[in-house]
Amino acid sequence: MFIALVPLSSCLDNPSPNERQGPEFFTPVLASSLQQETFPQLERNPMSKEGILLGKTLFYEPTLSQNGEVSCATCHAPDLAFSDGLALSDQGVSGKKLHRNSPPLFNLAWHKGLFWDGGAANLESLVFGPLTHPDEMAADLKEIIHYLNGSAQYTEMFEAAFETDSITSSLIGRALAQFVRSLISQDSKYDQWKRKEAIFDSSEIRGYQLYQKHCSSCHTEGLFTDLEYHNNGLDISYPNPTELEGIYLGRYRISFDEKDKGAFKTPSLRNIALTAPYMHDGRFVDLEEVLNHYEHGIKVNESLAPELKMGIQLNADERADLLAFLETLTDYKFINNKAYQK
Amino acid sequence: MKKLAILLLSIIGFTACQNDDKDRIPAETEVNFSFTHLFNGEEIELKNQTYTLPAGESFIPRKFKYYISNITFENSQNDAAYKIEDGYFLIDQAGKKEFSVTLPTAEYDKLTFFIGIDKARNLSTDQVGDLDPNNDMVWNWNTGYKFLVLEGVWEYQSSDRSGLIVHIGNNNPENEQNFKAISINLEAKGKNLGSNASINLDLEAELSELFINPNSIKIHELENTSIMGGDVAIQIANNYKEGLFSLK
Numbered sequence: 001m002f003i004a005l006v007p008l009s010s011c012l013d014n015p016s017p018n019e020r021q022g023p024e025f026f027t028p029v030l031a032s033s034l035q036q037e038t039f040p041q042l043e044r045n046p047m048s049k050e051g052i053l054l055g056k057t058l059f060y061e062p063t064l065s066q067n068g069e070v071s072c073a074t075c076h077a078p079d080l081a082f083s084d085g086l087a088l089s090d091q092g093v094s095g096k097k098l099h100r101n102s103p104p105l106f107n108l109a110w111h112k113g114l115f116w117d118g119g120a121a122n123l124e125s126l127v128f129g130p131l132t133h134p135d136e137m138a139a140d141l142k143e144i145i146h147y148l149n150g151s152a153q154y155t156e157m158f159e160a161a162f163e164t165d166s167i168t169s170s171l172i173g174r175a176l177a178q179f180v181r182s183l184i185s186q187d188s189k190y191d192q193w194k195r196k197e198a199i200f201d202s203s204e205i206r207g208y209q210l211y212q213k214h215c216s217s218c219h220t221e222g223l224f225t226d227l228e229y230h231n232n233g234l235d236i237s238y239p240n241p242t243e244l245e246g247i248y249l250g251r252y253r254i255s256f257d258e259k260d261k262g263a264f265k266t267p268s269l270r271n272i273a274l275t276a277p278y279m280h281d282g283r284f285v286d287l288e289e290v291l292n293h294y295e296h297g298i299k300v301n302e303s304l305a306p307e308l309k310m311g312i313q314l315n316a317d318e319r320a321d322l323l324a325f326l327e328t329l330t331d332y333k334f335i336n337n338k339a340y341q342k
Numbered sequence: 343m344k345k346l347a348i349l350l351l352s353i354i355g356f357t358a359c360q361n362d363d364k365d366r367i368p369a370e371t372e373v374n375f376s377f378t379h380l381f382n383g384e385e386i387e388l389k390n391q392t393y394t395l396p397a398g399e400s401f402i403p404r405k406f407k408y409y410i411s412n413i414t415f416e417n418s419q420n421d422a423a424y425k426i427e428d429g430y431f432l433i434d435q436a437g438k439k440e441f442s443v444t445l446p447t448a449e450y451d452k453l454t455f456f457i458g459i460d461k462a463r464n465l466s467t468d469q470v471g472d473l474d475p476n477n478d479m480v481w482n483w484n485t486g487y488k489f490l491v492l493e494g495v496w497e498y499q500s501s502d503r504s505g506l507i508v509h510i511g512n513n514n515p516e517n518e519q520n521f522k523a524i525s526i527n528l529e530a531k532g533k534n535l536g537s538n539a540s541i542n543l544d545l546e547a548e549l550s551e552l553f554i555n556p557n558s559i560k561i562h563e564l565e566n567t568s569i570m571g572g573d574v575a576i577q578i579a580n581n582y583k584e585g586l587f588s589l590k
Contacts, residue, residue: 045468121485124468128475129482141476169476173468242566245483254484256514 023048023161031186033194035222040109045124045174047181050161055179057157058172060342063147064131066093066138072130072176075102078341081271081334082106082183087282093138099247101282104275106185106334107223107268116264116280117251118229123177128169141169148172183340185270187333190325200328206318207325214312214322215269218305224269224329229255230305231262233298234279238262250280252303261303273330287326291319368539371447373415376440377433378546378590379406386549388436396553397560399498401506406549407434407479408490409458409472412523413443415450415535422448430459432472432479449536451529453543453589457582458489458521464512486511489520490582492552498562506561508552509570510579519576522583531589544590551585552578 025048027039041047058064062071074091076082082105090097100116108114108123120126130136131144148154148167158167161175190208192198200208211219220226229251238248238261246253251260264280278284284293294312298304314322334340379386381393381403392400410433413426424445431441458464459473464486467475479488488511496506510520526545528534535541553559557577561567569575 115483117483119481119484121465125466125475125480125485128467128480132475133482141474145476168470169474170468170470173475177468242568242570245570247483 022163023050028182028184030184031191031195033191033222034107034184034186036110041181042122042124042177045177047178048161050157051175051178052182054154054157054161055175055177055182056340056342057154058176059179064137064139064144066140069093070137072137073342075130075136076105078337079274079335080104081185081274081331083275085276087277087285092133092136094135096135098135099244100280101277103267104271105180106183106270106331108183109181110223110227111265112227113254113265117254118265119254123180124170124173127173127176127180131172141172144172145169183334185331185334188270188331189328191331193328201324203321203324204328207321207323207328210314210318210322211269211325214314217307218266219269225266227266229260229263229265231260231301231303232264232294233300233304233308234283234293235262236299236301259303262301263303263305269326270329271331271334272326274335287323291322367537368447370444371535371538372442372444372540373535374440374442374540374542375410375431376542376544378439378544379435379549380546381549383548386435393549395496395561396550396558397562399496399561401494401496403435403492403494403549405436405491405493407432407436409433409479409487410441410455411459411463412454412456414454415445415448416452416454417448417450418452419449422450424448424450430463430472432477445535447536449534451527451534453526453528454523455526456521456523457579458511458518459487460521461512461518464521481511484511489579492549496561496567504567507568507570508575508578510575510582511571520579522579524583524587526587526589528589533589545587546590547586548588549586552581555581555585557581 025046027047030036030039059072062069065071070091070093075084075089077084084091084102087101088097088099089102092098103116112118114120114123114126115129120129128141131139132141145167148158155165155167158171159165162171164171189198193200212221218226218228218230231250238250240246240249249261251263251265252258272287276286278287278290284290291312291314294308295314296311298308298311300309384393386393386403386406388404388406390402392402395401410431411429413429414423416423426443426445429443433439463469463473467473467480467485467487469475473487479491480486481488488509490508490510492506492508494506495503497503512518512520533541533543557580559574559577559581564574569578
């Protein structure tokens with residue numbers, strides 16, 4: 001089959017050195033400290049250099065929003081590990097406050113569900129949420145297509161990434177998904193220490209041991225999240241106003257499983273020093289408040305994660321050590337990576 | 343031997359018959375679907391026409407759209423069936439209300455189609471054509487499509503007007519709840535397939551049926567006039583399965 005095809009295609013194509021050869025697909029190199037064997041991608045949307053470049057350009061493109069002022073990067077800024085530093089953003093087109101904290105974006109290729117409750121099944125589908133939500137970018141997808149079709153730069157980029165002159169919503173989703181999937185954080189001091197390229201001081205080592213003992217059952221080492229949903233005792237009960245479509249119910253509004261009431265996806269501890277405020281609604285301004293919650297603020301109800309029933313008790317020294325370790329998870333190479341920036 | 347002879351004879355007879363009809367029976371049949379939406383027997387308008395819901399409430403519809411998919415033609419005698427692959431059609435009172443499909447000609451006396459999107463295609467929204475997310479039919483917080491959307495202005499006993507919003511999709515992505523099959527007897531209306539190059543199937547949807555059968559929905563007894571999931575959505579889905587559509 002191959003033997004027959006090769007001469008035929010070489011006759012037909014007769015490629016000249018200047019001719020474009022189609023998108024350059026690749027798989028990113030993974031650090032051992034990420035503890036992941038493979039890099040998951042969707043078969044229908046393999047990552048290419050051209051696709052990522054297009055996705056990045058769209059990610060930083062405010063023209064996509066209804067008022068031309070809001071881009072994905074408005075709430076996902078690279079210097080904050082692609083979060084926004086706000087509890088609940090009011091930076092969208094309408095200026096109305098959102099109901100969930102803007103999550104950081106990195107290592108999302110491994111996530112089984114996106115958003116705090118995992119409601120989005122894949123990045124390709126997720127992007128239409130923030131793009132079209134009236135309180136986020138409020139975009140009209142038909143107008144976006146019109147705008148992109150009128151831009152020589154974009155039509156060329158779509159052609160390079162997807163080998164088509166037909167720009168669709170679907171391809172916008174796929175390009176953005178490729179860029180977001182390419183955001184990999186695996187070069188913190190912790191990663192270097194794991195790879196024996198850096199040394200931890202004694203406080204950081206004690207902090208690592210405390211992390212292993214108290215935190216690692218949910219914040220699994222490697223990605224520093226188990227990618228699951230847990231009720232970590234923030235609230236005793238969950239109001240359910242119809243217009244908010246179950247937003248306070250957490251994972252329950254997706255799974256309809258009683259044990260998921262008030263459960264949200266375990267956030268990664270990677271880059272945690274950059275991603276304050278904390279929790280799905282940004283209610284804790286700093287890590288001290290988070291640790292106070294785990295020490296004496298746990299609200300016990302039927303769906304509470306059993307590991308948290310007794311809380312997490314740390315003395316002042318232990319707390320300082322744990323915070324020292326958490327600082328080692330900040331990935332300065334990631335936030336300064338020019339490939340991810342505008 | 344005797345059986346073989348009968349078999350041979352019947353094949354000869356069959357092929358002979360086919361030869362006779364060769365000029366008349368087309369290889370393919372085009373089926374033209376069209377949909378008309380009624381309220382209490384009257385074709386609906388999305389402007390300012392007020393209609394009365396079965397529970398006596400007044401309603402001015404503004405939006406009515408839904409997906410038709412998984413269209414299958416069946417022969418109830420020999421169980422033969424033909425499914426239209428990759429057929430997802432958005433029907434919109436404010437837009438397209440017809441579509442055509444083509445299939446190899448054969449005798450079919452029954453039609454089945456679904457309201458909504460099957461699980462396989464409901465787990466992502468980076469799709470094209472009628473499934474393009476620019477059709478205002480995808481949820482923004484939960485991957486998947488709205489199967490049926492009815493929106494408008496609702497009023498009961500001169501209370502304040504409020505928006506009635508019915509958005510029905512899959513309550514639970516793990517099953518196909520609210521994805522409902524609708525069966526239409528073609529023979530009863532003299533619309534069998536098999537002998538014509540094209541056939542028109544004009545379907546009517548009587549919207550009051552969404553609120554009556556088998557589940558009586560009284561909006562004024564609900565906590566809220568937004569129905570976007572939960573038990574009431576399931577009841578309405580069972581109503582669209584039962585009595586919403588009829589073949590003219």
